[in-house]
Structures are given as C-alpha cells and as structure tokens.
Amino acid sequence: MEKDLVPAAYLDRMLSELIFLRKWLRGAVDLLFPAACPVCGTNLPPGGQILCSPCLQDVALIRSPLCSVCGRELPDSTAGDHCCGRCLRKSPPYISARGVGHYQSPLSGLLHRLKYQGETSVLPALRDVIDLLPPFVLQEEERIVPVPLYASRLRQRGFNQALVLAKLFFPTRKDHILVDTLVRVRHTIPQTGLDGIARRKNLHQAFSVRFPERVRRRTIVLVDDVFTTGTTVSECSRMLLRAGADEVRVLTLARVRE
Ligand SMILES: [Zn+2]
Ligand SMILES: [Zn+2]
Numbered sequence: 520m521e522k523d524l525v526p527a528a529y530l531d532r533m534l535s536e537l538i539f540l541r542k543w544l545r546g547a548v549d550l551l552f553p554a555a556c557p558v559c560g561t562n563l564p565p566g567g568q569i570l571c572s573p574c575l576q577d578v579a580l581i582r583s584p585l586c587s588v589c590g591r592e593l594p595d596s597t598a599g600d601h602c603c604g605r606c607l608r609k610s611p612p613y614i615s616a617r618g619v620g621h622y623q624s625p626l627s628g629l630l631h632r633l634k635y636q637g638e639t640s641v642l643p644a645l646r647d648v649i650d651l652l653p654p655f656v657l658q659e660e661e662r663i664v665p666v667p668l669y670a671s672r673l674r675q676r677g678f679n680q681a682l683v684l685a686k687l688f689f690p691t692r693k694d695h696i697l698v699d700t701l702v703r704v705r706h707t708i709p710q711t712g713l714d715g716i717a718r719r720k721n722l723h724q725a726f727s728v729r730f731p732e733r734v735r736r737r738t739i740v741l742v743d744d745v746f747t748t749g750t751t752v753s754e755c756s757r758m759l760l761r762a763g764a765d766e767v768r769v770l771t772l773a774r775v776r777e
Contacts, residue, residue, distance in 0.1 A: 558629070569643040614767060629641045658738065684744055702727055703725055
C-alpha cells in the first residue's frame with residue numbers, strides 16, 4: 520500500500536500550520552527565539568519567510584522560453600515557449616511537464632535532506648520555493664497522482680516524498696490526490712548512472728494502476744520530486760493512459776539541467 524508511514528496526520532497538521540498559521544505563530548516565537556535559515560543558518564527577521572532572501576534568490580527558477588511539451592529551458596530567448604526538436608521527433612506520453620527550479624543548490628540540498636535524511640522540517644522552505652512561481656492551477660475534474668515508491672523503499676524512508684510534495688503543491692486539494700492508485704509493483708535499482716535504454720529497461724513493468732476507474736477519462740497531474748531524463752514520469756504516464764486517463768500533466772519540484 521502506498522501510504523505514508525510517517526503518520527499522515529502529522530504531515531497534514533504540519534502543512535496546515537504552514538499555510539494558515541505560519542506567519543503569525545512564527546512572529547510570536549521569533550521574538551524569543553530568532554529562527555535561522557535552514558540553508559545558511561543566518562538569523563531571520565520575525566514572521567517572514569523560512570528561507571532567507573539571499574538563499575531564496577539563489578534558487579535557479581526554470582524560466583521561459585520552455586519547450587511547451589517537455590518543459591526544458593530553451594536557449595533561444597526570442598521565440599517564446601514552443602515545442603523542442605526532440606519532442607517534435609518523438610512526443611512523450613505526457614502532454615506537458617513543468618518544474619519549479621533547476622536541481623542545484625540550495626534546492627538540491629533541501630530535497631536531499633528531505634529524501635535521504637528524512638528531514639520533513641525542510642518542507643516549509645520548499646513551500647517558499649514553490650511560492651516563487653504563480654500557483655499551479657488544478658481544474659476541479661483533474662486528479663493528482665504522486666509517483667509511487669516500492670513498498671520496501673517506503674518502509675525504509677517512512678514517507679513518499681512525491682506524495683508529500685503533492686500536498687505541498689496543492690494544500691487545499693488534498694482530497695484530489697489519488698494515493699493507492701498508481702503503485703510500484705517491483706523493486707528497481709536507482710536510475711542514477713544508467714543510460715537511456717537501461718533506464719527504460721529498469722522501469723519496464725515497474726508500475727501498475729490498481730484502480731483504473733479512478734483515472735478513467737480524467738486529466739492526471741503526476742507529481743514527482745525531480746525530473747531527470749523523464750523516463751520515470753514517461754513510464755508512469757504510459758500506465759495511466761493505458762488505464763484510461765485522458766492525458767497526463769507532469770509537475771516536479773526540480774529538474775536536472777541537461
Ligand atoms: Zn539562507
Ligand atoms: Zn521538449
């Protein structure tokens with residue numbers, strides 16, 4: 520079962536506090552105990568953001584012009600968003616992919632702490648990063664699907680970072696998140712260091728849709744932490760489309776520069 524092992528109530532409470540209470544609660548606490556930026560350790564002014572302004576400015580946002588399909592930054596700054604040559608030659612199974620920032624410091628460090636050190640305390644800082652861009656709009660009929668972890672990895676980590684990020688992206692639409700729907704049915708080795716063919720082979724038949732009726736005739740917003748080559752989200756998209764989804768939009772917090 521694709522479920523948080525860190526109690527979901529704890530994460531939900533944390534997120535609610537983050538959205539609704541954070542500023543005035545922190546304002547009171549900061550008078551007594553000045554908060555420090557989780558990246559550089561600088562003391563923060565009371566009641567403000569979680570990351571200090573210089574660290575926030577260090578986040579390299581992904582900016583137009585983008586490929587209107589795969590979402591990568593395009594070098595030509597005069598033409599506006601358009602479909603890149605690669606997507607023209609071979610359309611990915613998803614209709615669009617978008618990311619917030621490039622996978623580099625300080626965003627990469629924060630994500631690493633979340634994933635590998637289980638530091639859920641970095642979530643408010645990640646929310647600050649998400650807030651750098653206009654909010655991602657979710658249509659009422661759309662559903663959110665996090666890229667799942669395999670059961671043993673989930674047990675080891677205690678939570679699925681993609682699910683936690685889905686809640687962070689859409690804090691008021693948690694009821695639109697389909698949790699046990701897309702599942703990882705076999706263990707796969709980490710994709711890092713594999714070439715394109717090996718990546719696809721590694722993920723072949725790794726995912727399955729357990730409740731196709733939940734995705735049928737819907738647009739799915741597929742959420743993951745990092746977009747590297749797109750192999751994982753492509754494989755997930757194929758499974759969702761095969762299960763009857765109309766289309767898949769991909770949303771990741773970070774994206775590895777090519
Ligand atoms: Zn800082
Ligand atoms: Zn493209």
